[in-house]
Amino acid sequence: MTDVPDNEHTPSGPGKRPTINDVAHLAGVSKKTVSRVINRVATVGEDVRERVDNAICALGFTPNLQARSLAFRRSFLVGLIYDNPSPTYVVNMQLGVLDALGPLGFELVVHPCSREAPSLLDDIRGFVERQRLAGAILPPPLSEDERIIALLRELGCRYVRVAALALDEPEAMVTTNDQLGAAEAARWLVDQGHRRIALVRGPSSFCSSEVRGQGFLSALAERGITLDPACDVAGAYTFESGVEMGHRLLGLADPPTAIFALNDDMAIGVMQAARERGLDLPAQLSIVGFDDLPMAARVWPNLTSVRLPIREMGNMAALKLLAPIVGDALEPLSLPDVRPALVLRQSAIALPGAEPPR
Amino acid sequence: MTDVPDNEHTPSGPGKRPTINDVAHLAGVSKKTVSRVINRVATVGEDVRERVDNAICALGFTPNLQARSLAFRRSFLVGLIYDNPSPTYVVNMQLGVLDALGPLGFELVVHPCSREAPSLLDDIRGFVERQRLAGAILPPPLSEDERIIALLRELGCRYVRVAALALDEPEAMVTTNDQLGAAEAARWLVDQGHRRIALVRGPSSFCSSEVRGQGFLSALAERGITLDPACDVAGAYTFESGVEMGHRLLGLADPPTAIFALNDDMAIGVMQAARERGLDLPAQLSIVGFDDLPMAARVWPNLTSVRLPIREMGNMAALKLLAPIVGDALEPLSLPDVRPALVLRQSAIALPGAEPPR
DNA sequence: CTGAAAGCGCTTACAG
DNA sequence: CTGAAAGCGCTTACAG
Numbered sequence: 001m002t003d004v005p006d007n008e009h010t011p012s013g014p015g016k017r018p019t020i021n022d023v024a025h026l027a028g029v030s031k032k033t034v035s036r037v038i039n040r041v042a043t044v045g046e047d048v049r050e051r052v053d054n055a056i057c058a059l060g061f062t063p064n065l066q067a068r069s070l071a072f073r074r075s076f077l078v079g080l081i082y083d084n085p086s087p088t089y090v091v092n093m094q095l096g097v098l099d100a101l102g103p104l105g106f107e108l109v110v111h112p113c114s115r116e117a118p119s120l121l122d123d124i125r126g127f128v129e130r131q132r133l134a135g136a137i138l139p140p141p142l143s144e145d146e147r148i149i150a151l152l153r154e155l156g157c158r159y160v161r162v163a164a165l166a167l168d169e170p171e172a173m174v175t176t177n178d179q180l181g182a183a184e185a186a187r188w189l190v191d192q193g194h195r196r197i198a199l200v201r202g203p204s205s206f207c208s209s210e211v212r213g214q215g216f217l218s219a220l221a222e223r224g225i226t227l228d229p230a231c232d233v234a235g236a237y238t239f240e241s242g243v244e245m246g247h248r249l250l251g252l253a254d255p256p257t258a259i260f261a262l263n264d265d266m267a268i269g270v271m272q273a274a275r276e277r278g279l280d281l282p283a284q285l286s287i288v289g290f291d292d293l294p295m296a297a298r299v300w301p302n303l304t305s306v307r308l309p310i311r312e313m314g315n316m317a318a319l320k321l322l323a324p325i326v327g328d329a330l331e332p333l334s335l336p337d338v339r340p341a342l343v344l345r346q347s348a349i350a351l352p353g354a355e356p357p358r
Numbered sequence: 359m360t361d362v363p364d365n366e367h368t369p370s371g372p373g374k375r376p377t378i379n380d381v382a383h384l385a386g387v388s389k390k391t392v393s394r395v396i397n398r399v400a401t402v403g404e405d406v407r408e409r410v411d412n413a414i415c416a417l418g419f420t421p422n423l424q425a426r427s428l429a430f431r432r433s434f435l436v437g438l439i440y441d442n443p444s445p446t447y448v449v450n451m452q453l454g455v456l457d458a459l460g461p462l463g464f465e466l467v468v469h470p471c472s473r474e475a476p477s478l479l480d481d482i483r484g485f486v487e488r489q490r491l492a493g494a495i496l497p498p499p500l501s502e503d504e505r506i507i508a509l510l511r512e513l514g515c516r517y518v519r520v521a522a523l524a525l526d527e528p529e530a531m532v533t534t535n536d537q538l539g540a541a542e543a544a545r546w547l548v549d550q551g552h553r554r555i556a557l558v559r560g561p562s563s564f565c566s567s568e569v570r571g572q573g574f575l576s577a578l579a580e581r582g583i584t585l586d587p588a589c590d591v592a593g594a595y596t597f598e599s600g601v602e603m604g605h606r607l608l609g610l611a612d613p614p615t616a617i618f619a620l621n622d623d624m625a626i627g628v629m630q631a632a633r634e635r636g637l638d639l640p641a642q643l644s645i646v647g648f649d650d651l652p653m654a655a656r657v658w659p660n661l662t663s664v665r666l667p668i669r670e671m672g673n674m675a676a677l678k679l680l681a682p683i684v685g686d687a688l689e690p691l692s693l694p695d696v697r698p699a700l701v702l703r704q705s706a707i708a709l710p711g712a713e714p715p716r
Numbered sequence: 717c718t719g720a721a722a723g724c725g726c727t728t729a730c731a732g
Numbered sequence: 733c734t735g736a737a738a739g740c741g742c743t744t745a746c747a748g
Contacts, residue, residue, distance in 0.1 A: 019741055030719045043717055065488050066427040067741035070724050087449035094468055107467045110452055130423050239656060268656050275658060295653045298597060298626050300633060377725055388735045401733055425725035428740050
């Protein structure tokens with residue numbers, strides 16, 4: 001009474017996917033050998049491998065991930081664990097990670113969480129244990145939290161950290177070289193004739209703020225310029241704090257002709273403060289930000305800003321994470337370049353009356 | 359020579375997690391009964407259930423997800439399949455979905471893809487089949503693609519669509535009522551005395567553009583206002599197209615006093631066009647957008663815009679998706695409200711000389 | 717280089 | 733209401 005004949009070599013019924021057994025029967029080998037072919041174990045005869053590959057194609061077989069995960073005691077999932085307030089950052093990092101995962105047959109599980117939460121560590125522990133992650137990727141600021149790193153080590157969960165500084169061994173790090181971008185901004189401003197320059201830092205607890213600030217000051221020093229302490233202030237990486245610091249700097253007896261804010265949110269806050277004080281932008285004040293958010297190209301005047309290749313950084317993190325797992329499936333790991341770049345727009349210009357840059 | 363005594367009731371060795379067998383032994387029942395307790399099957403004696411619960415607590419047992427996935431032939435993963443250019447939208451939807459998934463023990467796998475890609479359907483098929491998703495959530499514009507819906511049905515994959523219109527049965531839909539927000543914007547502009555009003559639509563292929571436009575026109579009509587056809591234009595939901603349409607509208611012999619753009623990117627483009635034409639904003643032109651991007655509060659003048667509760671929409675989608683799966687674990691499904699709201703800022707003001715609103 | 721057996725940790729199907 | 737057996741589809745450990 002069944003339309004489909006019961007055949008032990010081909011799976012029957014709708015929704016039935018072929019298994020490793022079907023492939024083994026069709027190729028005339030044991031399932032263990034099929035398993036070896038799937039897992040690219042070298043010690044399989046050329047002719048046998050070809051028979052198996054043909055059978056796999058003929059049946060349209062794809063190994064069941066759940067079964068492999070159970071037997072391997074590890075899933076084919078990579079976790080992105082983050083506490084980052086910037087949607088653009090998060091989405092671009094996800095895209096970069098997926099660029100690498102897709103071809104390797106891994107998927108991305110996202111796990112936003114809160115640094116402040118008392119349950120942070122328990123939360124991450126539960127996530128990693130339940131999912132038996134193949135690995136975790138940690139963007140800043142979570143990448144700077146050594147408690148989390150210690151936890152991942154304890155759980156035996158591989159990880160890669162993304163941070164402005166090399167906080168870990170190279171295999172477990174993507175270092176973003178923020179200091180290079182900040183230095184480029186400094187040099188550019190000096191070349192435009194600016195001498196009285198101000199810096200709006202982020203919270204000192206953020207590695208990125210320290211590294212960017214350091215890069216900026218060093219580059220200025222190389223040009224023989226030191227910052228007036230009154231021109232070295234810190235906000236909270238937020239728009240509102242940018243407004244506040246902008247007012248503080250522009251209210252100085254001898255206000256700066258240029259302000260470098262260590263992220264775009266604060267730079268746009270500075271812009272707002274300048275406008276509230278009736279300044280003509282960019283004629284009376286040059287402003288440079290960091291991050292190159294989409295917003296930077298939309299505000300008026302368009303914001304000159306340092307761009308980090310977030311997507312490439314995510315890609316690199318994923319490649320480093322999976323390199324030891326997938327082995328030969330990966331080319332000699334051609335890692336993308338992740339150097340920052342200054343994107344010139346209208347918010348920063350040459351100081352009126354300045355010499356043209358050398 | 360082993361420090362840890364081998365005991366069949368407690369797992370030994372580091373990294374060894376207790377299994378259902380350990381719980382069964384400790385509670386003095388079969389593993390099947392433990393399974394019943396885990397899965398909240400009703401037919402378990404009260405005393406037995408308590409013994410099992412105690413054993414679970416004592417051992418710190420959590421069921422192995424990989425094993426359950428294999429036996430259930432379904433994972434505990436929800437897929438978010440999208441092709442949405444707005445990072446803010448994507449991140450907020452992810453957060454909303456996770457608000458619901460976390461407490462239920464499910465995780466979120468993100469799957470961005472491209473509508474244009476010829477491999478779109480194969481790509482989605484592979485994703486859904488390999489992961490054996492518990493379900494998929496589709497935000498616009500993918501939610502409007504009936505080919506994808508047909509595919510998911512064929513694969514037996516549960517789904518919930520998020521869209522401006524009710525495109526599916528209520529259990530599989532989160533309808534965002536965009537027309538209500540557009541109507542609110544229309545009424546507000548009219549109340550401020552505006553009569554010559556323009557509309558910048560998005561692509562007609564987007565459901566959201568049609569629904570928002572419809573809501574806007576209807577509300578104007580109720581106040582006895584019809585749009586001059588020259589004031590009804592369409593962009594591409596991009597900043598650049600907003601600039602272009604802004605110039606077209608402001609170049610009319612009798613330009614509008616207010617422009618409603620169906621998303622913020624275009625509204626900010628219109629703002630740019632107005633500035634390029636030397637208009638004084640908002641005095642000479644009121645502008646209203648839709649989406650309430652973070653940028654809306656940062657541009658100058660701040661953009662009045664319609665906000666959609668994206669996070670709540672994601673939450674609602676996830677709750678609807680899992681309701682039939684988790685059953686009683688869910689309260690009588692107290693679904694959040696997902697009505698849009700007009701956020702008043704500085705970019706739109708009363709027409710000079712207009713009567714104060716009723 | 718290849719394979720038969722046992723196992724990963726759960727659930728389904730069937731009894732009782 | 734509870735359980736012993738078989739099974740989900742793979743891999744590990746051990747042989748040969």
